[in-house]
Amino acid sequence: MPQLELDAYPDSKADRQKVVEFLEAHWGSSEHGSWNSRMGFWWDDNPAATSILERGRWVHAEERLVGFGGSIPALHAWQGKPLPALYATTLCVDKRFPKAGALMFLKQRQVGEQHLIAHTTPNPRVQEALRKMGALAETQVTRHILPAGAASRLRGRSWWPAFPAEMKLVNNPLDVASLARPYQRADRVEKWITPEYLRWFCFSRVREHHFLGVVNELGVLSSYLLVTPRRIKGLRAWDVVETFTTNDDLTELHALIGRLVKEPHLLPGGALLVTAATFASDNVWTTVPALMRRSQEVCHYFLMPEQLRGAPKHTVMAEGDLGL
Incomplete structure (x- = not known):
């Protein structure tokens, strides 16, 4: 040999x-x-x-x-x-x-x-x-499924916070001039986000990616969703593969999710459902008015440098080479 x-x-x-x-x-x-x-x-x-x-x-x-x-x-x-x-x-x-x-x-x-x-x-x-x-093995997620568009009236349409009047909704990462900061929390390992990264990710050769963000009058981004199309029992869905906010609470982020739920045609082609798969470190979807929730197995594994073993890790579906 x-x-x-x-x-x-x-x-x-x-x-x-x-x-x-x-x-x-x-x-x-x-x-x-x-x-x-x-x-x-x-x-x-x-x-x-x-x-x-x-x-x-x-x-x-x-x-x-x-x-x-x-x-x-x-x-x-x-x-x-x-x-x-x-x-x-x-x-x-x-x-x-x-x-x-x-x-x-x-x-x-x-x-x-x-x-x-x-x-x-x-x-x-x-x-x-x-x-x-x-x-580090992250192998369990909770899949949240919400009716979208007209069907969202049947379950919690009024639950969502109002979108902040002083902020602007954008659906193109080219509209982002900068971020309030490139991470959500400093006390955990998570993705480092820049405008350049968002533009790169959204132009993947492998999977269709969409972006919805909240910016101020200067184009400073404070919250966003990364979304990809999905089929659930033949029904077209928007699958949120990452949520991000630099705010201290979830009000703005929930308002942004609510806009997608109530107006799924904000993204090309629309959808009948909005879904998200969340790891244990993610509490964004815990209280949203989901039609159903179910457990699902995934296979996210992380080899951590010695100095970071045991550090809190915030994991999202849009991590690793998935969709790249």
């Missing part, structure tokens, strides 16, 4: 072509556009990529590529400062060289000393490996 050589993926034009050919040989063409296009989104368009150089790892056997695991640069927040993070993506291994995957995984221990690493699309074998590595 040839000796396996693990290296940092260097990411030149020729390197990308080599990886594209490897992925197409093992997985076929990407169902979400070309692999080249997706890599350009991860590493060329991504605003976090200028400050985080890690792009992933690859494994060769006698100069033949036999394994690749990508890393999408990201920023999280901790105690009011940006925290470098990586979103693991596209782990592909030649079946004739299964040890290539183990080599890349073991390397993550070293990379994880400096970076939070998120795995949100791992297969069952990878999930088991992550548990053995001591990853």
Whole structure:
């Protein structure tokens, strides 16, 4: 058996072509556009990529590529400062060289000393490996389902707070000049948000993303929703994959959700339902007048740097490589 050589993926034009050919040989063409296009989104368009150089790892056997695991640069927040993070993506291994995957995984221990690493699309074998590595496992969410539009009158239409008259509703992240601050709370690990990040996320090559935000007269953003279309028993729904507010209470954020519930055509195509899946750290949807709630399994795993193990973690569905 040839000796396996693990290296940092260097990411030149020729390197990308080599990886594209490897992925197409093992997985076929990407169902979400070309692999080249997706890599350009991860590493060329991504605003976090200028400050985080890690792009992933690859494994060769006698100069033949036999394994690749990508890393999408990201920023999280901790105690009011940006925290470098990586979103693991596209782990592909030649079946004739299964040890290539183990080599890349073991390397993550070293990379994880400096970076939070998120795995949100791992297969069952990878999930088991992550548990053995001591990853924070966020595997249960509550799915909230609300009727939208005219049907919202049947359940709690009047519950929602009034939208603040002095603020403006926007549905394009290009209308955001700045944020009140780039995080919600300083006492937990959560995503670091900038206008550049919102624009990047909303122009994903993989999944349709929409944005609803609340700004003041200067374009300063205080609350927002990130939304993607979903089907529930054949019915079109708006699925809220992230909520964010810098306010001390939830009034403005609930007013924003209420606008989407009552006016689902604020986003293209409209919907009959509004849904959200929330982790234990998220209390935004606890009191909203949902038609039903149910438990659901997900697979968000986080390898935390040693100094952050045990720190409170605020997790959202729009995290990791989901939708990217």
